[in-house]
Amino acid sequence: MGHENGNAPPQVRDKRGDFLKGHPPIFKHSTDPLQANDWLRAIERQLEIAQCDDKDKVLYASGQLQGAALDWWDSFCFGCTKANPITWPEFRSAFHSHHVPAxxxxxxxxxxxxxxxxxxxxxxxxxxxxxxxxxxxxxxxxxxxxxxxxxxxxxxx
Incomplete structure (x- = not known):
């Protein structure tokens, strides 16, 4: 009876599923700054397609890190608190400055x-x-x- 007035509960989109549908690349480590930069660009494209918010962007992108890149991320997060979560611009900047500038x-x-x-x-x-x-x-x-x-x-x- 409660849904007769058009008050159906809103559908929640599975943004992670949408993000993974595009087969976002994994990043482990590269001495080639082009590869690191290309990874970040590919991830950003998938995040935009999935219409992710700032929090999801950091979560999903960091989920594509493995090996030395994941070690870097864990180290980067070490001093962070839940009260002051890492924003997407901070992730991008930190990733870029660590993996690309050399x-x-x-x-x-x-x-x-x-x-x-x-x-x-x-x-x-x-x-x-x-x-x-x-x-x-x-x-x-x-x-x-x-x-x-x-x-x-x-x-x-």
Whole structure:
């Protein structure tokens, strides 16, 4: 009788199920900052698709950590309290600063020195796009991006 007035209990979506449906990757450890950054981007995509809130984002993303990455996370959480839980921006920032920065400047230098050499134009284009993420101020305008691309493309021609 209580549901006749349209007062049916709201359906609770299984956000974890939605998150896992997208097969989010596991992260153990990588010396390649591109892999760590790509993992974080893939996780963020799945979290957005599952429409997770801040608390769920931290919980589900950290659930995809294993090995050395899980050891890092456990250590990071050691001083945290339930009264002051870790936010998603804090997780992102901590993950990024621990797993990505070691090779970041190296990748920026690699990007700025990128030349086509023996790569096909398509291979050069893909590498240019991939590495340009690590030099955002150098490619923040279309004209600058095109100029850098052409400089590396014309190397030795």
């Amino acid at each position: 090779g970041l400047m190296k990748l920026k230098k690699e990007f700025l020195a990128l030349k086509r050499r023996s790569m096909t134009v398509a291979e050069y284009h893909d590498k240019f796009i991939q590495l340009s993420r690590y030099a955002p101020t150098e490619v923040d305008e279309d004209e600058k991006r095109q100029e850098l691309f052409m400089e590396g493309l014309n190397d030795g021609l």
